[in-house]
Amino acid sequence: MSDDQDQQTAIEAAIARMVAxxxxxxxxxxxxxxxxxxxxxxxxxxxxxLAACGISPAASNTPAATATPSASTxxxxxxxxxxxxxxxxxxxxxxxxxxxxxxxxxxxxxTAATGIKVxxxxxxxxxxxxxxxxQPDLSAGxxxxxxxxxxxxxxxxxxVGLNFLETIDIPGLVPNFAAHGGDKYKNPSYDANNMHSVPxxxxxxxxxxxxxxTKRELTSFEDLFDPAFKGKVGMFTEMxxxxxxxxxxxxxxxxxxxxxxxxxxxxxxxxxxxAGIVRQYYDNSYTDALAKGDLWATMAWSGDxxxxxxxxxxxxxxxxxEGGILWVDNMCIPAKAQHPIDAQAMMNxxxxxxxxxxxxxxxxxxxxxxxxxxxxxxxxxxxxxxxDQETADYLxxxxxxxxxxxxxxxxxxxYSYKVLSEDEESQWNDLFQQVVxx
Amino acid sequence: xxxxFRGAVPYLFLTPGxxxxxxxxAVPVLIMASVSLQEGSLARGYALTWNFGIYPEAIGxxxxxxxxxxxxxxxxxxxxxxxxxxxxxxxAFRGGRYKNILLLLVILPFFTSFIIRTISWKFVLxxxxxxxxxxxxxxxxDPGFRLLATPVAVISGITYNFLPFVVLPLYVALEKIDxxxxxxxxxxxxxxxxxFLRVTLPLSLPGxxxxxxxxxxxxxxxxxxxxxxxxxxxxxxxxxxxxxxxxNNDYPEAAALSMVLMVGLLAGVLAYQRxxxxxxxxx
Numbered sequence: 001m002s003d004d005q006d007q008q009t010a011i012e013a014a015i016a017r018m019v020a021x022x023x024x025x026x027x028x029x030x031x032x033x034x035x036x037x038x039x040x041x042x043x044x045x046x047x048x049x050l051a052a053c054g055i056s057p058a059a060s061n062t063p064a065a066t067a068t069p070s071a072s073t074x075x076x077x078x079x080x081x082x083x084x085x086x087x088x089x090x091x092x093x094x095x096x097x098x099x100x101x102x103x104x105x106x107x108x109x110x111t112a113a114t115g116i117k118v119x120x121x122x123x124x125x126x127x128x129x130x131x132x133x134x135q136p137d138l139s140a141g142x143x144x145x146x147x148x149x150x151x152x153x154x155x156x157x158x159x160v161g162l163n164f165l166e167t168i169d170i171p172g173l174v175p176n177f178a179a180h181g182g183d184k185y186k187n188p189s190y191d192a193n194n195m196h197s198v199p200x201x202x203x204x205x206x207x208x209x210x211x212x213x214t215k216r217e218l219t220s221f222e223d224l225f226d227p228a229f230k231g232k233v234g235m236f237t238e239m240x241x242x243x244x245x246x247x248x249x250x251x252x253x254x255x256x257x258x259x260x261x262x263x264x265x266x267x268x269x270x271x272x273x274x275a276g277i278v279r280q281y282y283d284n285s286y287t288d289a290l291a292k293g294d295l296w297a298t299m300a301w302s303g304d305x306x307x308x309x310x311x312x313x314x315x316x317x318x319x320x321x322e323g324g325i326l327w328v329d330n331m332c333i334p335a336k337a338q339h340p341i342d343a344q345a346m347m348n349x350x351x352x353x354x355x356x357x358x359x360x361x362x363x364x365x366x367x368x369x370x371x372x373x374x375x376x377x378x379x380x381x382x383x384x385x386x387x388d389q390e391t392a393d394y395l396x397x398x399x400x401x402x403x404x405x406x407x408x409x410x411x412x413x414x415y416s417y418k419v420l421s422e423d424e425e426s427q428w429n430d431l432f433q434q435v436v437x438x
Numbered sequence: 439x440x441x442x443f444r445g446a447v448p449y450l451f452l453t454p455g456x457x458x459x460x461x462x463x464a465v466p467v468l469i470m471a472s473v474s475l476q477e478g479s480l481a482r483g484y485a486l487t488w489n490f491g492i493y494p495e496a497i498g499x500x501x502x503x504x505x506x507x508x509x510x511x512x513x514x515x516x517x518x519x520x521x522x523x524x525x526x527x528x529x530a531f532r533g534g535r536y537k538n539i540l541l542l543l544v545i546l547p548f549f550t551s552f553i554i555r556t557i558s559w560k561f562v563l564x565x566x567x568x569x570x571x572x573x574x575x576x577x578x579x580d581p582g583f584r585l586l587a588t589p590v591a592v593i594s595g596i597t598y599n600f601l602p603f604v605v606l607p608l609y610v611a612l613e614k615i616d617x618x619x620x621x622x623x624x625x626x627x628x629x630x631x632x633x634f635l636r637v638t639l640p641l642s643l644p645g646x647x648x649x650x651x652x653x654x655x656x657x658x659x660x661x662x663x664x665x666x667x668x669x670x671x672x673x674x675x676x677x678x679x680x681x682x683x684x685x686n687n688d689y690p691e692a693a694a695l696s697m698v699l700m701v702g703l704l705a706g707v708l709a710y711q712r713x714x715x716x717x718x719x720x721x
Binding site for chain 2: 126127129131132135136139158162231237238239278279280281285288292293294348409421425429433435436438
């Protein structure tokens, strides 16, 4: 009974908060919109499937050959923006107007500053199925219709290998990345010297737990194997997150992992499953299970836990001492894009610290521009001076959270996913499917 | 001329439905069959290599999940029939003026999406939720007891979700039984139970047949219940297909497994129809 009442008041408080100041962050947006993501993704993938069926053998037999010249050997185009930009991003991944979800201040600021008109589309529901929609054009050497896309690092690595991405000119066209981008994001393992990509936002895959239920602090990957938590541990259904974290757990750096290492990691995960410790393998829905107490400890994404903490201050997020994953969603330009200069203008624009701050205040993922922290602090101070303590508290929480601006210690213990060759990917998929589906 | 036209009328009436099925069923099935025989990868593209070996491979690798799907489907179907038959019987013979309201109540869950209804089960059955939390606080249940992520939850979810599909055809079959036949049986000294066994039940067999198929076929292919209410130990073949397709982008194996499921179900249904008496049932 009292639980219900607590929940009731928490919900009322949340509604009151929202009504009081009209501020709508991604977190509230998620609550309002419901979590339909998985099923939208399912619908999208049908187009991916049909695209895959539609490929003529002729096109698929000559994959890279047609795409190669455009990506690497052509001279840099004359840097004049065309005045147009087709931008594919993930849902709820940019600051969005409270009342009109098609309005994004960052995009409007960009158009005002550069004169470039942006067609901003929330087209990416997940990496695999989005790649399925552009792969036929890329293989055939055609324009995909996109100028700028936000994709996760492992897919960037794969597409670089296939010559599916245009090179970008950081000194000439994206100097703000060199000046303001965090060191951790420069010269990443999946894209040497950021030749083809710069980060949009990033996040950590680590462990979240509720100390009230676990009755102790967690620090290690091994804590997910504690028999005392039997049936109360969540793992991810995402192959890359779970396999790479398990590799770190057995002391292997993902970049060095061999197939034998992957098999050992699989065995570790199988043991955990067979002992009945894992309750279930989750997609985004782990957040509900964690909030409800069905899960005591679980693999988790930092941004989610940051937002859960507003309603469940008990929840904690930890980078396991064996290491965690830093995943990075990157802006990149597909080969044969029509407006590559405009795309690089956007890359440069969002690396201005005040614009980066504006996005992070809404999105709450890890900001690749460390200087944004001071700016958000300043915004909080301005809000407090203006008498809006609610907004000030929120902004301070964003700026002070190690889940948005990780400490140096945390960053030092974070690793990228291993970029997998085609054979490795299919082997890892097979190994992992045995883990999640018995 | 007129005669000839008349002869064509039934075919004309079948044309819209036939075209619909051709475009949205026959073509996709052919594409799926073709995909299942292709080899390649998402990055390089796929090419048709007539790789029939994928079929025994897929069956061998996923036999546990295939058998589990059939098992869950059968259990759920039997449960829906056991629960649904008395409901349909009551509405048909004892519904009186409330018939329409009762039928509306049966259909009512359809006004909410399948997925929302199943997700709401997660709230009701949560370890510390409405039901279990209360029973645990009364000391009736062990604190470690749970329903979610168990076969019980998955089978219950399937049973719940397909119950209306069973009630409606059973109702239709029972409703059209001439009640005078049952009266005649009792007049001839049959007990109520005998009258039910020898008159009502046989006359409702077509409804039972339709109901069991409407429940069993979607239940075997269902993956939502296992996904939301189950765990790795309750994985059904639908979940395997979904993962192969969306996560691994292994379109050929996913398509092959789907074909296996489809052909297997078709064969099973035909055999079932044979056993239950065939043609007169479908009338």
